[in-house]
Amino acid sequence: MTSMRLQRMPLAPPRVAFALRVLSVVLAILTAALVLWGSGHNPLALGAKVISSTFGSSFGLEDLSLLFSPLIYCGLSVAVALRIGAWNIGAEGQFNFGALCATGVALFVSGPVWVILPLMGVAGMIGGALWILVPTLARAYADVSELITTLLMNFVAMLLVYWLATGPWLDPSGMALATTSRLPVSVPAFWGIVHWGLPIAILIAIALSLFVTYTRWGYEVRIAGANPGAARYAGMPVRTQLIGIMLLSGALAGLGGMMEVAGTVGRLQGGISNNYGYIGIMVAVLARAAPIGVLATAFFMAVLLNGGIVLQSQGLTTHTVLAVTGLILLYAAIGDEAAHYKILRTKAKDG
Amino acid sequence: MRDSASVQQRLGLTPGTPPILSLKSVSKYFPGVIANESVDLDVYPGEIHALLGENGAGKSTLMNIVTGIYKMDAGELIVDGRRRDFSSPTDAIEAGIGMVHQHFKLVRAFTVAENIHLGWPETPKRISRNSLETRTAQLATDLGLAVNPKAVVADLSTGEQQRVEILRVLARDAKLLILDEPTAVLTPQEARELFTALRAFTARGNAVIFISHKLEEVLEISDRITVLRNGEKVATEWTKDCTEKSLAQLMVGREIVLTETHKKSAIRVKAAPVLSLSDVSLKGEQDTVLKNISFDLYPGEILGIAGVAGNGQRELTYVISGLSQPSSGKIVLDGEDVTRAGARALAQKGIGHIPEDRLHSGMAPTLSITDNAVLREYGAPPLSRKGWFSPRGAANLAREIASIAEVMVPDFNMPARNLSGGNQQRLVARREMRIAERILIAAYPSRGLDVGAINTMMRYFLELRDSGVAVVLISEELEELLSFSDRIAVMFHGEIMGTCPTDKADAETIGLMMGGTRQEDLP
Ligand SMILES: Nc1ncnc2c1ncn2[C@@H]1O[C@H](COP(=O)(O)OP(=O)(O)OP(=O)(O)O)[C@@H](O)[C@H]1O
Ligand SMILES: [Mg+2]
Numbered sequence: 001m002t003s004m005r006l007q008r009m010p011l012a013p014p015r016v017a018f019a020l021r022v023l024s025v026v027l028a029i030l031t032a033a034l035v036l037w038g039s040g041h042n043p044l045a046l047g048a049k050v051i052s053s054t055f056g057s058s059f060g061l062e063d064l065s066l067l068f069s070p071l072i073y074c075g076l077s078v079a080v081a082l083r084i085g086a087w088n089i090g091a092e093g094q095f096n097f098g099a100l101c102a103t104g105v106a107l108f109v110s111g112p113v114w115v116i117l118p119l120m121g122v123a124g125m126i127g128g129a130l131w132i133l134v135p136t137l138a139r140a141y142a143d144v145s146e147l148i149t150t151l152l153m154n155f156v157a158m159l160l161v162y163w164l165a166t167g168p169w170l171d172p173s174g175m176a177l178a179t180t181s182r183l184p185v186s187v188p189a190f191w192g193i194v195h196w197g198l199p200i201a202i203l204i205a206i207a208l209s210l211f212v213t214y215t216r217w218g219y220e221v222r223i224a225g226a227n228p229g230a231a232r233y234a235g236m237p238v239r240t241q242l243i244g245i246m247l248l249s250g251a252l253a254g255l256g257g258m259m260e261v262a263g264t265v266g267r268l269q270g271g272i273s274n275n276y277g278y279i280g281i282m283v284a285v286l287a288r289a290a291p292i293g294v295l296a297t298a299f300f301m302a303v304l305l306n307g308g309i310v311l312q313s314q315g316l317t318t319h320t321v322l323a324v325t326g327l328i329l330l331y332a333a334i335g336d337e338a339a340h341y342k343i344l345r346t347k348a349k350d351g
Numbered sequence: 352m353r354d355s356a357s358v359q360q361r362l363g364l365t366p367g368t369p370p371i372l373s374l375k376s377v378s379k380y381f382p383g384v385i386a387n388e389s390v391d392l393d394v395y396p397g398e399i400h401a402l403l404g405e406n407g408a409g410k411s412t413l414m415n416i417v418t419g420i421y422k423m424d425a426g427e428l429i430v431d432g433r434r435r436d437f438s439s440p441t442d443a444i445e446a447g448i449g450m451v452h453q454h455f456k457l458v459r460a461f462t463v464a465e466n467i468h469l470g471w472p473e474t475p476k477r478i479s480r481n482s483l484e485t486r487t488a489q490l491a492t493d494l495g496l497a498v499n500p501k502a503v504v505a506d507l508s509t510g511e512q513q514r515v516e517i518l519r520v521l522a523r524d525a526k527l528l529i530l531d532e533p534t535a536v537l538t539p540q541e542a543r544e545l546f547t548a549l550r551a552f553t554a555r556g557n558a559v560i561f562i563s564h565k566l567e568e569v570l571e572i573s574d575r576i577t578v579l580r581n582g583e584k585v586a587t588e589w590t591k592d593c594t595e596k597s598l599a600q601l602m603v604g605r606e607i608v609l610t611e612t613h614k615k616s617a618i619r620v621k622a623a624p625v626l627s628l629s630d631v632s633l634k635g636e637q638d639t640v641l642k643n644i645s646f647d648l649y650p651g652e653i654l655g656i657a658g659v660a661g662n663g664q665r666e667l668t669y670v671i672s673g674l675s676q677p678s679s680g681k682i683v684l685d686g687e688d689v690t691r692a693g694a695r696a697l698a699q700k701g702i703g704h705i706p707e708d709r710l711h712s713g714m715a716p717t718l719s720i721t722d723n724a725v726l727r728e729y730g731a732p733p734l735s736r737k738g739w740f741s742p743r744g745a746a747n748l749a750r751e752i753a754s755i756a757e758v759m760v761p762d763f764n765m766p767a768r769n770l771s772g773g774n775q776q777r778l779v780a781r782r783e784m785r786i787a788e789r790i791l792i793a794a795y796p797s798r799g800l801d802v803g804a805i806n807t808m809m810r811y812f813l814e815l816r817d818s819g820v821a822v823v824l825i826s827e828e829l830e831e832l833l834s835f836s837d838r839i840a841v842m843f844h845g846e847i848m849g850t851c852p853t854d855k856a857d858a859e860t861i862g863l864m865m866g867g868t869r870q871e872d873l874p
């Protein structure tokens with residue numbers, strides 16, 4: 001007789017881990033379908049609708065790309081910080097503030113496009129970095145957890161954007177109630193409405209992943225993230241690294257904000273960040289903070305969000321989509337743990 | 352093999368007494384490694400059973416199976432006559448098996464009483480601090496382990512922390528206590544106290560499994576000895592029939608010749624010191640941990656630092672390696688003021704440092720073996736050029752270090768924490784010796800190493816010395832210091848009590864200085 005047993009392995013085999021990731025996604029979607037079905041919808045029809053309107057037309061694909069791009073920026077932002085062991089919960093705020101700074105440049109500096117656009121990019125990055133500066137310094141010098149501080153900064157940035165867009169920077173033409181006027185410059189599009197923000201994001205992800213493996217700094221960040229004590233022992237400037245990486249994290253989210261305002265939306269308005277910063281946390285965690293992985297998980301999240309928009313047009317609320325993303329995260333966590341187990345068949349001895 | 356009746360009789364048990372723990376053909380495989388292969392082991396009530404073996408022989412793994420941390424791939428585990436299959440350490444504790452790991456698992460910010468009661472089903476749901484402490488005090492007297500229930504764990508010495516760990520295990524009614532290299536971090540005095548407590552524990556009909564690399568102490572404390580080699584059991588012997596030599600031979604599988612360490616007096620090529628400390632002091636969080644330390648270190652000598660652990664040795668290594676900056680005083684390396692140079696600069700100038708606490712400061716246990724092996728040389732060619740890092744170069748260097756360190760690594764991408772304790776130490780030691788062109792600071796370098804590895808390492812220290820490197824050897828083992836160092840300095844309460852050439856030193860005067868007598872006040 002054979003008996004079966006579970007055995008926990010210290011390392012999860014990558015193939016099993018990947019398979020379980022896929023399985024967790026499928027399970028989450030199945031669960032959601034079940035709930036939809038239970039509440040009187042036809043999940044198959046809804047699913048078909050989502051797929052056809054996302055992938056069935058170039059409009060759908062363009063919409064998808066416009067969601068994909070900010071998720072990459074925010075996902076990379078969170079992932080980079082995770083590499084050195086910091087939780088940037090504030091990508092949302094940095095995104096907002098980056099958008100705000102870029103808008104400031106666009107509205108108040110005049111010059112040729114090829115000067116203004118890069119300047120806006122720089123402003124966005126500086127804005128994002130500024131927005132994480134205080135949490136960074138607090139963490140680096142006073143060991144204050146960045147978890148809370150970055151989160152709190154989000155609300156400030158959000159309110160700031162609302163205030164500017166409805167007050168001092170409100171479109172003077174009187175046409176819009178709660179946005180600035182249309183920015184005089186915009187990130188050029190290369191395919192339909194999809195602008196260069198996307199390819200740039202992909203390039204940044206590739207660059208970051210090369211950076212992690214093939215630069216000396218990447219190695220140092222790996223050590224400092226895994227054990228700051230060992231990094232200090234090897235004489236690495238741990239504090240400087242932490243500050244550098246966290247500012248980079250903020251800058252990435254800020255650049256995402258600039259691309260959003262100057263490429264996708266065209267004007268600064270409240271809620272421009274659309275929760276990308278928070279979803280970015282999920283993107284980064286699912287990708288295990290690997291920059292190339294972020295591309296995959298950001299794409300996947302974009303599909304979900306887009307699906308959510310389609311579902312909304314079918315009379316479902318955004319909560320459904322949020323619930324599905326939550327489910328995926330839950331199943332993925334279970335799957336990650338399960339990947340460590342292997343089933344053993346042992347021949348039980350007679351008697 | 353002896354029939355089991357005679358084992359019980361020789362242990363003074365009635366014939367037919369079942370073993371507390373019995374392992375039958377236990378095997379455990381990791382990817383690319385056979386950690387245990389068909390191991391049989393019987394442990395009877397009342398015995399102290401020692402488990403010996405070279406680094407990586409599979410001792411810790413076997414005990415992790417017994418305590419439910421790992422699951423075996425094949426075999427049987429029988430506790431008190433019942434076949435068991437633990438799925439977690441909690442199961443093992445319920446069955447009366449407790450383990451004290453080499454790295455303590457206490458909550459440092461909690462008091463002793465709180466640590467004892469933490470996660471214990473028998474702790475009442477609501478209880479006042481006072482009654483927690485009374486219960487702890489009661490347990491301590493019942494079990495014969497003196498602890499102060501009110502003390503905060505972080506303030507305790509290593510020996511006291513270990514006693515708390517043991518009390519924690521015994522309080523949960525353990526009948527079998529497993530200790531993984533318990534004396535590696537203890538002072539000789541603390542080790543003696545531990546042995547007394549263990550004897551009292553087994554006298555009550557309980558059993559102990561004791562893992563150690565110190566043959567002398569194994570011969571002193573144990574009743575029987577089981578030796579593992581490459582994951583297989585090679586023998587279980589009565590301690591009375593063993594000698595250090597026979598045990599060493601069983602462990603290695605062939606006669607080992609411990610190279611006689613010919614102590615040629617150090618060649619003083621240069622009369623100028625390589626390193627001079629003058630009036631170096633270091634303030635800690637509360638008090639001064641180093642007080643006016645002054646000494647010269649010469650190329651081609653081994654300077655032994657004696658002293659009870661915790662008397663400033665660690666701080667001294669930190670100051671010399673640049674991990675801490677002295678609050679006052681001056682450090683000069685080959686004529687250059689390096690007081691504030693920092694760890695990186697000093698490593699580049701050829702100062703290697705085998706740290707006291709390899710897991711927390713010398714390694715990143717969750718990262719790959721490759722990443723850990725190249726920690727000292729990642730920044731220079733061939734590993735790095737103009738800021739670019741070569742993973743292939745790193746892999747090559749890691750292979751090279753592992754092979755001279757004699758560590759078998761199935762997969763260099765595996766996290767370093769999967770290496771056996773001794774193999775981690777071997778890797779760190781080799782990595783540091785490679786960069787030590789001028790000075791090697793070795794803090795308790797033989798901790799966790801098996802006899803053969805200690806011998807190899809010491810031989811290498813001597814070679815380094817003969818090639819003109821200065822070695823600072825910090826050790827608690829007087830014998831090690833007396834046989835390898837050229838001079839011995841003694842530390843007490845952050846000060847150097849005195850320094851003398853080894854041939855003029857004797858255990859007694861060093862002992863006096865370790866207790867706080869200054870050299871000039873010696874009788
Ligand atoms: N989690 C793990 N994953 C992979 N290999 C492991 C793991 N744990 C232990 N090993 C391997 O199993 C072997 C036995 O290790 P173990 O820790 O039991 O040795 P040990 O006898 O305790 O040695 P030491 O005296 O150095 O502590 C080693 O080769 C080690 O690398
Ligand atoms: Mg071990």
